[in-house]
Amino acid sequence: MIRRHFENLSSEEIEVRLRELALYSSTKIPEARRDPIFTPIFTAILGAGGLGLSGAALSIGVGLASAIATTALTIGLQMIMAPKPPKAEAAKIPLTQPIPYRIWGVGRTRLAGAYMLWETAGPNLYAVQAIAGHRIKSFNRFWLHDDEVFRSGDSAVYHPGGRYGQNVFIGLRLGLPVESPFGFYATGIWTPNHRGDGQAQLGMVASATRQKDQNSMFPYGPPSLSTEADLALCWDFRDPDQDPDDPETWEWTQNSAIICAWHLCFNEFGYRLDYHSALLPVIDLWKEEADICDENVPRASGGFEKRYQCNGHDTTENAPKSGLNAILASCDGHLVGRGDGARILTVGKFRESRCGVLTDEDITGRHIQYDVLFEDEVNRLVPKFTYPDTDYTTTDTDYFEDTDAQVEAGRILSEEANYQWVHQWRQARRLGKRDWLRLREKVKGSIDIRLSGINVAYSRWVRIEAPNQLPRLTGKIVENRRSVLALTRGGFTMDIVKSPDDIDVWVPEVDEGHAPPVPLAPTPAAIPTPVINLLQAQSNAGTVYIRVVIINPADASLTPVVRYRVADIGGGIPGAWVEQSYPDAVAVSGFINLNTGTVPVDTTLQVGVAFIGAGGGYSAFSPTEDIVSTADPTPPAVVTGVSVTPGSGTATFNWTAPNSANYAGAKIYWNTVNTFGTAAYIGPPKYGAPSSVNSIAKALTAGVRYGWVVPINGSGVEGTPTATGSFTVT
Incomplete structure (x- = not known):
């Protein structure tokens, strides 16, 4: 009957018929509250795909997703059963398959890829490995087995301990649209037609040596090559110089929001949505999330790191949702699929603008649990992530636990939280704390919502104002974990958990915990690899030097050496390494403090540390870390004369710059x-001179709004915000 009545009807006709049925009911169906941002277009959902009936539940037809809103799976049975990308440990060994699955990746990670060629000819071994099925930014580091090696010149490999001699050569291909073949074709093994267009590749030639030296030069047998690479180039929709239709303008990024958009629309192995309908109608919302991912979060030891970064790889053996779940897990993400095809991402930072209101009139049914069964109790949560410092292995951070609950339960009831595409232990701790606080609330369930609750089904956070239906939750905020279309229940079914009041509170000195232990990895020359404990950019009269603190190896024969380079000198190409050794370095309280000479200012630098042994051999360099060389950490004075002129869909902000020599511009x-702590940034900044009069127009949605003008210096350091007060955009 449902099929006969609803299958071929438009969304408007469905709503009319439901209201006709409601005339015979004593329960009032309120008018649907439509919002230009969050209201779906039902014709798109209930159009040509049709409806199918399975048991008592309706499901969306072929090609359409039944879940309107969804969040990442990081904990519990659902996470265990869900498809997941390969673990980082598995990526160190090249795949040997007749027809391997294609590989794709984002951010920075370690990969060995899959063999396309593995042949011997005379004393030489020839290998070609497909690293990624798309163009990448760069290859950064190389390993033969677990020995880090370095390319000398164009391709020859050297190892600090003397292994491999000059008998191994590595060639690189970044995956350009038209690639050039490796030079192996001269041997008759690899022809000029084996270009591998659009495929990032590594080529290796290993030559055997004399029998008496073979075991010392190749102690593990034939070399097994892996690399650390900066992977996909993505369209950053905040940059006006980047064109979504021209991949040549795209740049490498670790920003979770930008990577999510790339996977949805541009990844050859992703969802391949049309960005015109999936992103452009809500591009301002995506910009807001990308800016939040790039926010600086303070570290307990000093300095900052980005709030949400994403690094990882997957294969086409898994459906696109496998990678999407890993991306969402890296930013505590919530993704909405709107009826007109638009996708709306909300990352883990509460904002009133993303919070809906649910009233008694909107609710047709509910099932709420205010506690959990003993078998579902969790009194310890262990965040897991991928740690570059242990050569890209799955590692635990400090766990979260409730000792009182453990005493009451009589034992530890532990659960793991999987943040596989997170490579920063502090970020894993921040994400783990958010999940831990949700678990300890112990309030979850589902709510059936009328069509009048359309906006709620599309909001990440929902404020409950339902004293009759949900008296214990009235005035509280819950999180929409998943919403599905359920016409037989009146409209939608929404799975919820109670949102902790303090979910965004982060005190680095208390919450950060400790870095996971990193065992000193012996190298062939018996020289351990340094472990960086702290990395800071220190400014001094307009110049910057890098402070590097490493753990004391307790070996006076070792000389530390720091190397750095500019991460991008243009076109995504890193600069040349600059090395500085410290023969007079002295350990204090278990640490060695190393200060470089002056470095390029206001740019991203890549930094690594190694030890030089008494015999002159190098250890492996520590994993590369990025740092911004901020020249001016002093914020400028506040702006004055702030006012705002609202209009139709826009507001013009006006202010006078302070008489501060280091004033460079302002952010809006x-x-x-009226809360700055949850305010959203509208880029780009407006640059200007000290004491200048400035104004800039920004697009805003209609309603009562509050604004702030925040001065910045030449290094982007923000000063004190100045409020505009309330204004109304029409």
Whole structure:
């Protein structure tokens, strides 16, 4: 009957018929509250795909997703059963398959890829490995087995301990649209037609040596090559110089929001959505999330790191949802599939602008649990992530636990939280704390919502104002973990958990914990690899030097050496390494403090540390870490004369710059409530001179809004915000 009545009807006709049925009911169906941002277009959902009936539940037809809103799976049975990308440990060994699955990746990670060629001819071994099925930014580091090696010149490999001699050569191909073949074709093994267009590749030639030296030069047998690479280039929709239709303008990124958009629309192995409908209608919302991912979060030891970064790889053996779940897990993400094809991402930072309101009139049914069964109790949560410092292995951070609950339960009830595409232990701790606080609330369930609750089904956070239906949750905020279309229940079914009041509170000195232990990895020359404990950019009269603190190896024969380079000198190409040794370095309280000479200012640098042994041999360099060389950490004075002129869909902000020599410009923030802490940044900044009069127009949605003008210096350091007060955009 449902099929006969609803299958071929438009969304408007469905709503009319439901209201006709409601005339015979004593329960009032309120008018649907439509919002230009979050209201779906039902014709798109219930159009040509049709509806299918399975048991008592309706499911969306072929090609359409039944889940309107979804979040990442990081904990519990659902996470265990869900498809997941390969673990980082498995990526160190090249795949040997007749027809291997294609590989794709984002951010920075270690890969060995899959063999396309593995042949011997005379004393030489020839190998070609497909690293990624798309163009990448760069190859950074190389390993033969677990020995880190370095390319000398164009391709020859050297190892600090003397292994491999000059008998191994490595060639690189970044996956350009038209590639050039490796020079192996001269041997008759690899022809000029074996270009591998669009495929990032490594080529290796290993030559055997004399029998008496073979075991010392190749102690593990034939070399097994792996690499650390900066992978996919993505369209950063915040940069006006980047064109979504021209991949040549795209840049490498670790920003979780930008990577999510790339996977949805541009990844050859992703969802391949049309960005015109999936992103452009809500591009301002995506920009807001990308800016939040790039926010600086303070470290307990000093300095900052980005809030949410994403690094990892997957294969086409898994469906695109496998990678999507890993991306969402890296930013505590919530993704909405709107009826007109638009996708809306909300990362883990509460904002009133992303919070809906649910009333008694909107609810047709509910099933709420205010506690959990003993078998579902969790009193310890262990965040897991991928740690570059242990050569890209799955590692635990410090766990979260409730000792009182453990005493009451009589034992530890532990659960793991999987943040596989997170490579920063502090970020894993931040994500783990958010999941831990949700678990300890112990309030979860599902709510059936009428069509009038359309906006709620599309909001990440929902404020409950339902004293009759949900008296214990009235005035509280819950999180929409998953929403599905359920016409037989009146509209939608929404799975919820209670949102902790303090979910965004982060005190580095208390919450950060400790870095996971990193065992000193002996190298062939018996020289351990340094472990970086702290990395800081220190400014001094307009110049910058890098402070590097390493753990004391307790070996006076070792000389530390720091190397750095500019991460991008243009076109995504890193600069040349600059090395500086410290023969007079002295350990204090278990640490060695190393200060470089002056470095390029206001740019991203890549830094690594090694030891030089008494015999002159090098250890492996520590994993590369990025740092911004901020020349001016002093914020400028506040702006004055702030005013705002609202209009139709826009507001013009006006201010006078302070008489501060280091004033460079200002940023504009806005919110739906008078709270700067949850305000959203609207880029780009407006640059200007000290004491200048400035104004800039920004697009805003209609309603009562609050604004702030925040001065910045030449290094992007923000000063004190100045409020505009409330204003109304029509």
